[in-house]
Amino acid sequence: MKFIHTADWHLGKLVHGVYMTENQREVLNQFVEVVGEEKPDAIIIAGDLYDRSVPPTDAVELLDDILFKINVELKTPIVAIAGNHDSAERLSFGSSWYKHSQFYLSGKLSNNFEPFRINGVNFYLIPYAEPGLVRQLLEDDSIHSHQDAMKALIGRMEKNMNPNEPNVLVGHAFVLGGQTSDSERVLSVGGSGCVGAELFEPFSYTALGHLHSPDAIRHDKVKYSGSLLKYSFSEAKQKKSISIIEMDEKGQFSHRYRSLRPTHDMRELEGHMEELLDPIFYEKERTNDYLKITLLDEGALIDPINKLRQVYPNVLHLERKIDVTDQKKKQVLSAVRSEKKSEMELFEQFYKEMTTSEFTDDKKAAMAEIFEKALIGEAALK
């Protein structure tokens, strides 16, 4: 039995105001090619197919298109669950029909704990669900946390489980000790939302979604595939991949990664304006990547983002490097701001923060005139 484990596609994701849909389409088409090459017996998508409960229509069409290619055209069974970003009910629509062609989609948690079988392997699905919903479904008032909920659900599954067969769990959860990034929505506000990896002991392999790095936890049988793409700059240094698992009839498996290559990588770049805009520098760069640029310049800069975008069209985020001295200045400044300062004093401080030149008397006179006009205008509005 060979299967591919992927998760966290987040179709329709918006990163710093830019829809990732075209990038996602490209990488998913590569994914379809990999499925064609590898000819797995199934693919697993462990939740967060969409980025939100009501995704944009082009994300809906993209998912439909990709799943059709895999399941109908390549005749590859699909096993998928809803994650915390998906709407369980909306994703569930039609799932009864999909089973015909071995597309097993579990959007909404049900109290059917029987596995289904693909090529000798038993699959158990636990779509993302709030603990309160699990408490209600199982009629078990002792369930309060994600840990309680997962434990109770797996308990039900274990009742009829044959431990001598290969058993695979597909879930969407935050496993204790897992490493987070900025693009995973927290599962619990207050409370940890975590579940312990030991809960998954009964399974030969646990295919998880939620954390975006394939290295989020180190465990021999409990694994994250990582997200389809980098979805925040905190993931810039992660390697994104899909996992290919080959499992024998005892549940022993080998595991390897394959990577997909988006045209636009997501990276961080740091430097001075002059250097970044120098052809000698940028000709070696993949200038079309989605970039977070950190400028090291200390002085005033006029419209740096538009200048940078002439070379790097996909700058998504721009920061100025504030070194330790600047941080201290900032603290002083905010202390000063809490006292009562005149507009001119505040502006002088701001000018000194932002430029390297002096705030001369004629500059002061010019500003005084501007303040006067502005203050007259403000008074007229009252």
Next chain:
Amino acid sequence: MKFIHTADWHLGKLVHGVYMTENQREVLNQFVEVVGEEKPDAIIIAGDLYDRSVPPTDAVELLDDILFKINVELKTPIVAIAGNHDSAERLSFGSSWYKHSQFYLSGKLSNNFEPFRINGVNFYLIPYAEPGLVRQLLEDDSIHSHQDAMKALIGRMEKNMNPNEPNVLVGHAFVLGGQTSDSERVLSVGGSGCVGAELFEPFSYTALGHLHSPDAIRHDKVKYSGSLLKYSFSEAKQKKSISIIEMDEKGQFSHRYRSLRPTHDMRELEGHMEELLDPIFYEKERTNDYLKITLLDEGALIDPINKLRQVYPNVLHLERKIDVTDQKKKQVLSAVRSEKKSEMELFEQFYKEMTTSEFTDDKKAAMAEIFEKALIGEAALK
């Protein structure tokens, strides 16, 4: 060949602030029973399955449940299209899988004009689409109106049509001369949005959705089934039904109606408070119906809606009867309002409109005091 024609389910519809979902569930369960009894070769749903592009999740679950019962459990083919209330893209998701079990769902207009065949009948589907979209799809710049679009689409279909076979069109359109109600969203703002019934001449039967009355047009081959339920008080007097068609191999057909009975009908009621709240009157009434009540009382009434709801819990709309004399008064009043009148003069007029008693001097004095306080308050806010 026997098929049932229905349309305009509008699942998730909100009428005067009340979700119709439970009413819809009940009537659709009756519909499933009718399908079980009639054993048709197909059912047709001619658009507006949902009331809006992003329906509430319980409406999504209801549609999934009902279609599953009909298509999978009762093994009855389903032919359905998107209407102007549906999101073509969202409704389309999964339709490639549904075909397996002869559930033909056309959400988004495509340029495949070949029919599919059920039991010797050719079905042609035209989901609702804006003329601009049809213009783009057919690459025909002469398409500007719904009439142009429908004509062009049917033109494409006619190319390979065998006129000696029974051909059924399923569409969602406003056919010229059709009678409208308050709950159908207009198809075109400016422009008529209408299409002529003569366009459907090539078809043995045209199963339409959009207008909510089965009597919206009188035509021997072009028919509306009407909506599932009454969705506005302007439909209160309509009879809602589903159409049962039995067609021979030449496309000749017989047509009959079957009605579904919601627990809560939608009706209008008129009378004086005293009469309406009299057990002798209301004991003969179906007091749980969704009601629009028109009160004939002329004097002032204290909290009439809550008094009425103690007897008629589902009053959705309350009106006071304004007779011809009142209408005239209203016109005078609005003419007066465009002049500059004092608060007291305006209130006196209002008092006389709303009550049958005199606006005495002590009432005037009391109001003067209230005005003064209110005006001081208003000045203080400035």
